[in-house]
Amino acid sequence: MSDRSQRPTLWDVARAAGVxxxxxxxxxxxxxxxxxxxxxxxxxxxxxxxxxxxxxxxxLRTGRMARGRSLCLLVPxxxxxxxxxxxxxLASAVEAHGYRLLMTGSGSAGEREAELVQNLSEAGVAGxxxxxxxxxxxxxxxxxxxxxxxxxxxxxxxxxxxxxVLVDEVDAARQATQHLLRFSHRRIAFLGPRxxxxxxxxxxxxxxxxxxxxxxxxxxxxxAPEAEAAAREWLAAPVPPTAIVVAGAWLALAAxxxxxxxxxxxxxxxxxxxxxxxKMPLTTVSASLSDFGEKxxxxxxxxxxxxxxxxxxxxxxxxxxxxxxxxxxxxxxxxGPEPRRSWYRRR
Amino acid sequence: MSDRSQRPTLWDVARAAGVxxxxxxxxxxxxxxxxxxxxxxxxxxxxxxxxxxxxxxxxLRTGRMARGRSLCLLVPxxxxxxxxxxxxxLASAVEAHGYRLLMTGSGSAGEREAELVQNLSEAGVAGxxxxxxxxxxxxxxxxxxxxxxxxxxxxxxxxxxxxxVLVDEVDAARQATQHLLRFSHRRIAFLGPRxxxxxxxxxxxxxxxxxxxxxxxxxxxxxAPEAEAAAREWLAAPVPPTAIVVAGAWLALAAxxxxxxxxxxxxxxxxxxxxxxxKMPLTTVSASLSDFGEKxxxxxxxxxxxxxxxxxxxxxxxxxxxxxxxxxxxxxxxxGPEPRRSWYRRR
DNA sequence: GTGAAAGCGCTAACAT
DNA sequence: ATGTTAGCGCTTTCAC
Numbered sequence: 001m002s003d004r005s006q007r008p009t010l011w012d013v014a015r016a017a018g019v020x021x022x023x024x025x026x027x028x029x030x031x032x033x034x035x036x037x038x039x040x041x042x043x044x045x046x047x048x049x050x051x052x053x054x055x056x057x058x059x060l061r062t063g064r065m066a067r068g069r070s071l072c073l074l075v076p077x078x079x080x081x082x083x084x085x086x087x088x089x090l091a092s093a094v095e096a097h098g099y100r101l102l103m104t105g106s107g108s109a110g111e112r113e114a115e116l117v118q119n120l121s122e123a124g125v126a127g128x129x130x131x132x133x134x135x136x137x138x139x140x141x142x143x144x145x146x147x148x149x150x151x152x153x154x155x156x157x158x159x160x161x162x163x164x165v166l167v168d169e170v171d172a173a174r175q176a177t178q179h180l181l182r183f184s185h186r187r188i189a190f191l192g193p194r195x196x197x198x199x200x201x202x203x204x205x206x207x208x209x210x211x212x213x214x215x216x217x218x219x220x221x222x223x224a225p226e227a228e229a230a231a232r233e234w235l236a237a238p239v240p241p242t243a244i245v246v247a248g249a250w251l252a253l254a255a256x257x258x259x260x261x262x263x264x265x266x267x268x269x270x271x272x273x274x275x276x277x278x279k280m281p282l283t284t285v286s287a288s289l290s291d292f293g294e295k296x297x298x299x300x301x302x303x304x305x306x307x308x309x310x311x312x313x314x315x316x317x318x319x320x321x322x323x324x325x326x327x328x329x330x331x332x333x334x335x336g337p338e339p340r341r342s343w344y345r346r347r
Numbered sequence: 348m349s350d351r352s353q354r355p356t357l358w359d360v361a362r363a364a365g366v367x368x369x370x371x372x373x374x375x376x377x378x379x380x381x382x383x384x385x386x387x388x389x390x391x392x393x394x395x396x397x398x399x400x401x402x403x404x405x406x407l408r409t410g411r412m413a414r415g416r417s418l419c420l421l422v423p424x425x426x427x428x429x430x431x432x433x434x435x436x437l438a439s440a441v442e443a444h445g446y447r448l449l450m451t452g453s454g455s456a457g458e459r460e461a462e463l464v465q466n467l468s469e470a471g472v473a474g475x476x477x478x479x480x481x482x483x484x485x486x487x488x489x490x491x492x493x494x495x496x497x498x499x500x501x502x503x504x505x506x507x508x509x510x511x512v513l514v515d516e517v518d519a520a521r522q523a524t525q526h527l528l529r530f531s532h533r534r535i536a537f538l539g540p541r542x543x544x545x546x547x548x549x550x551x552x553x554x555x556x557x558x559x560x561x562x563x564x565x566x567x568x569x570x571a572p573e574a575e576a577a578a579r580e581w582l583a584a585p586v587p588p589t590a591i592v593v594a595g596a597w598l599a600l601a602a603x604x605x606x607x608x609x610x611x612x613x614x615x616x617x618x619x620x621x622x623x624x625x626k627m628p629l630t631t632v633s634a635s636l637s638d639f640g641e642k643x644x645x646x647x648x649x650x651x652x653x654x655x656x657x658x659x660x661x662x663x664x665x666x667x668x669x670x671x672x673x674x675x676x677x678x679x680x681x682x683g684p685e686p687r688r689s690w691y692r693r694r
Numbered sequence: 695g696t697g698a699a700a701g702c703g704c705t706a707a708c709a710t
Numbered sequence: 711a712t713g714t715t716a717g718c719g720c721t722t723t724c725a726c
Contacts, residue, residue, distance in 0.1 A: 009719055020697045025721060033695055057719035059403035060702050068470065078450060079435015081428040081620060088426015091452055100463065103425060103450040105438050116447065123415065123470045253621045260624075273428060274600045277607075278624050356703055367713045372705060380711055404703035407718050 008049040017045040028053060067126040067147060069099045071300060074116060075131045078105030082249050082270065083131065086153070089293030090129060097301045099126070106132070114139035121148050127300050129153050133193075137162070151300040153292075156313075163303055165296040165314045167287045169247075169269070172318035173200030176245045176267040176285045180326050181208045185243040185265055189216040191230055191255060192247025197269065201245060216241050224254035231255035235262055243326050245269065256280055265326025269318070281323040287316045355396040364392040375400060414473040414494060416446045418647060421463060422478045425452030429596050429617065430478065433500070436640030437476060444648045446473070453479070461486035468495050474647050476500050480540075484509070498647040500639075503660075510650055512643040512661045514634045516594075516616070519665035520547030523592045523614040523632045527673050528555045532590040532612055536563040538577055538602060539594025544616065548592060563588050571601035578602035582609055590673050592616065603627055612673025616665070628670040634663045 010028075014021045019038060026034050027042040034042075045051075055066050071094050075083045091101040102125065106113040113134060120128075127149035130137070136159045140150055144162075152164040173190075180188050181204060188210075190201045198219060202212050215237070218230045227246070234241050235258055243265030246252040252268040259266065260279055271286040272278075295314050302312075357375075361368045366385060373381050374389040381389075392398075402413050418441050422430045438448040449472070453460040460481060467475075474496035477484070483506045487497055491509075499511040520537070527535050528551060535557075537548045545566060549559050562584070565577045574593070581588050582605055590612025593599040599615040606613065607626055618633040619625075642661050649659075 010721095011719080021720080022697060022722090023695085026696090029721090035695060038695080054407070054719050056403045056406040057702090058721075060401070060407050060704085061719080061721045063702075068466070070466070070470070072449075077435060078438045078448060079432055081431040084428040084431045085426055088424060088452070091425045091454070095454070100466070101425060101451065102419075102467075104448065105435070107438070107442070119415070119417070119447070120449075123417070253624060256624055273620075274625070277600060277603055277626055278621070279626055280624075357705095358703080368703090369705080369714080370712060373712085376705085382711060385711080401703050404718090405705075407720085408703080408705045410718075 007054070008051045010051070010053070012049055013042065013045045013051050016049060017042045065122070065146065066124060068124040070102055070125050071099050071127045071129065072102040072104060072120055072125050073129045073131070073153075074113065075103065075105050076108040076133070078103065080105075080250075081273075085271070085273075085289050086131075086293065089289045090296060091293075092290075093293045093297035094301070097297060099297075099301070110134040110136065117143060117148075121146075127151070127304050129296060129300060130157075131155065134158060149300055149303040151296055151303070153296055161311045163299050163312045165292065165299055165316065167292070168315050168317050169194065169196050170200040170203070172269050172285045172287075173197035173245065173247070174204045175200075175318065175320050176269060176283075177201050177204035178207070179283065179285075179320055179322070180243045180245070180265055180267060181205075181210075183265070183327050185241075185326065186210060187213070187216065187239065187241040187243075188265075189218075189234055189241040189244040190247075191218045191221055191227060191244055191251060192269065193220060193222050193251070194247060195219050197245075197247050221251060224250060227251040227254040228257055231264075232258040235259065235264070240264075243267070249273075252282060253278075256282075267320075267326050275321075275323055280325045283321065283323045283325050283327065285318045285320045287318045292316050354401070355398045357398070357400070359396055360389065360392045360398050363396060364389045412469065412493065413471060415471040417449055417472050418446050418474045418476065419449040419451060419467055419472050420476045420478070420500075421460065422450065422452050423455040423480070425450065427452075427597075428620075432618070432620075432636050433478075433640065436637045437643060438640075439637075440640045440644035441648070444644060446644075446648070457481040457483070464490060464495075468493070474498070474651050476643055476647060477504075478502065481505060496647055496650040498643055498650070500643055508658045510646050510659045512639065512646055512663065514639070515662050515664050516541065516543050517547035517550070519616050519632045519634075520544035520592065520594070521551045522547075522665065522667050523616055523630075524548050524551035525554070526630065526632075526667055526669070527590045527592070527612055527614060528552075528557075530612070530674050532588075532673065533557060534560070534563065534586065534588040534590075535612075536565075536581055536588040536591040537594075538565045538568055538574060538591055538598060539616065540567060540569050540598070541594060542566050544592075544594050568598060571597060574598040574601040575604055578611075579605040582606065582611070587611075590614070596620075599629060600625075603629075610675070612675070614667075614673050622668075623670055627672045630668065630670045630672050630674065632665045632667045634665045639663050 010021050010024050014024045024042055027039050059066055073087055073090055087103050094101050104116055106116060113132060117128060121143050129151055131153045133155045137157050138159050150162055152162055156164050177188055205212055221227055245267050246255055247269040249268060249270045249272040266280055267283045269285050272282050272284055275282040275284055299312055299314060357368050357371050361371045371389055374386050406413055420434055420437055434450050441448050451463055453463055460479060464475060468490050476498055478500045480502045484504045485506050497509055499509055503511050503513060524535055552559055568574055592614050593602055594616040596615060596617045596619040613627055614630045616632050619629050619631055622629040622631055646659055646661060
């Protein structure tokens with residue numbers, strides 16, 4: 001009896017079941033070629049002794065990494081509240097598949113991202129949900145060959161092919177802009193970090209025969225102060241816009257401060273918590289995060305459990321929730337001079 | 348040459364350096380009793396071959412777990428945006444100490460909490476920041492004996508002694524209540540999940556000679572709908588309160604909905620993002636999360652790096668930020684009948 | 695269908 | 711100050 005060490009070994013099980021170590025090993029790994037009653041006896045012994053296989057020994061012998069049932073959501077900033085809801089929905093979804101969800105932040109640094117994947121993969125993490133706007137994700141390739149799974153969320157993989165679950169950002173921007181156009185806004189500005197939204201914005205504008213005014217577009221805006229400054233500038237412009245489409249809840253809140261009381265329309269391309277309780281209730285265009293989480297979990301788990309095939313690309317549509325910011329004729333809420341009649345078209 | 352396997356082994360290093368395997372092992376582990384020049388030769392060989400120790404083999408031999416440089420923040424719900432800022436501040440703080448931060452959620456289930464600690468500890472996580480209102484944390488004790496470190500945040504450890512970093516909740520409740528008293532509120536309600544706030548609330552009331560009215564106290568409120576219901580009931584009461592102290596941002600937002608336009612004062616015991624942009628701008632009492640994160644990181648890293656000693660208990664004070672909800676005489680904003688004069692005392 | 699022996703890469707105990 | 715031997719718990723031959 002190996003009572004010298006605490007945990008029972010495979011040999012203890014073999015002795016208890018009256019078989020050889022190899023047979024226990026076979027049962028443990030579900031290999032074929034063991035009689036049914038032998039299997040039963042071995043399993044009884046395992047349960048009896050509370051045996052658990054020593055992963056280190058297994059790994060030493062087989063060479064390959066034992067991946068566990070942890071998945072990790074890798075985001076740019078752990079402190080970003082906007083990602084919390086995604087994390088929650090992902091957590092429930094992966095738990096339904098028998099996995100658990102970890103989360104970590106790269107500090108928006110590409111090399112740290114690669115390092116984290118390396119470390120956590122070595123620690124047995126089975127797969128990653130990657131939310132990253134990095135310019136190059138090829139660091140993942142060697143890990144993927146070693147059995148790691150990865151799915152890109154919200155931003156597509158750069159410089160490589162991989163599973164991804166995305167929101168139709170172009171369509172979201174189009175919906176937001178069309179919504180404002182429907183309420184007779186004609187000078188509509190755009191503010192956000194990503195360039196891809198612009199296609200939808202521009203598409204909606206040209207659908208109403210409105211040319212794009214470069215002064216009304218600020219792309220590559222990442223930080224709140226920039227958003228606030230942009231809003232302030234637009235407000236002070238000779239011919240200010242009457243509404244702004246902002247990509248990102250955080251930027252929208254920052255932009256809102258100078259706009260309070262201005263009557264400016266504001267539509268946000270992301271969900272905003274308690275959007276109805278804000279001084280300027282925000283109309284939002286966003287995908288259902290519980291759907292999104294479920295789809296993402298499904299994609300990663302499928303990949304992990306061997307249903308191979310070419311990389312998948314799932315695109316989820318966003319939906320507009322009107323909350324009364326922008327659903328007014330331009331200028332109506334506005335203190336100051338009479339709104340110019342020329343801004344109105346329909347209705 | 349073991350070119351049959353990909354990675355160089357300790358034997359390859361030994362051969363390259365012209366020493367025995369044991370000597371290489373000694374260098375690797377920083378054991379005493381190796382000549383300086385031998386050490387140098389070995390290290391050169393290690394660098395030359397790009398040798399990295401096989402952790403599985405080491406672990407198999409030594410029996411003990413190799414803990415890495417990952418710390419994990421364990422929260423009840425990964426989807427709780429209120430914890431995101433804490434996570435961000437902790438992440439920066441632990442990175443400054445050379446660790447990385449993971450985060451995971453227990454789904455508010457005590458047994459899952461224990462299971463997560465077990466799994467992640469086995470995967471090499473060095474320490475946990477535990478945010479948990481569970482009734483019993485003794486499941487941690489065996490892990491702590493195996494070298495795991497743990498620090499309790501926001502809620503103290505239950506049924507055991509451990510390092511903890513807490514906010515002075517009693518004082519926070521007292522500050523909130525006193526603030527409202529200072530603005531002549533006399534009927535002040537309390538709403539929240541925790542019982543400990545009550546001491547501060549009651550303390551402040553009795554300091555102004557006001558008896559506690561049990562109808563104005565709802566403790567053990569966990570979910571938003573309950574908070575909303577409580578607010579609604581108070582509003583409809585024969586003699587409604589003129590202000591409410593709410594413990595928790597999420598509960599406060601829920602409670603706010605029925606109170607819009609009522610003139611009810613609202614003070615929140617937690618930070619609320621964009622509190623100034625809400626229809627009822629919220630006065631808050633909360634601790635600085637960057638301070639809190641730094642203190643917490645320090646406590647856990649100290650424990651981890653051997654500076655032993657009895658469990659520490661750090662208490663951080665919360666600060667009130669007045670934002671104009673409650674800083675009015677009761678009833679003044681209130682539509683409807685003239686406020687009763689009897690509610691006023693000073694000023 | 696089952697078992698015996700060898701060895702994965704490392705370190706503890708005991709030499710020298 | 712350095713080397714030798716044995717063996718951690720498992721899986722892989724290969725034999726029966």
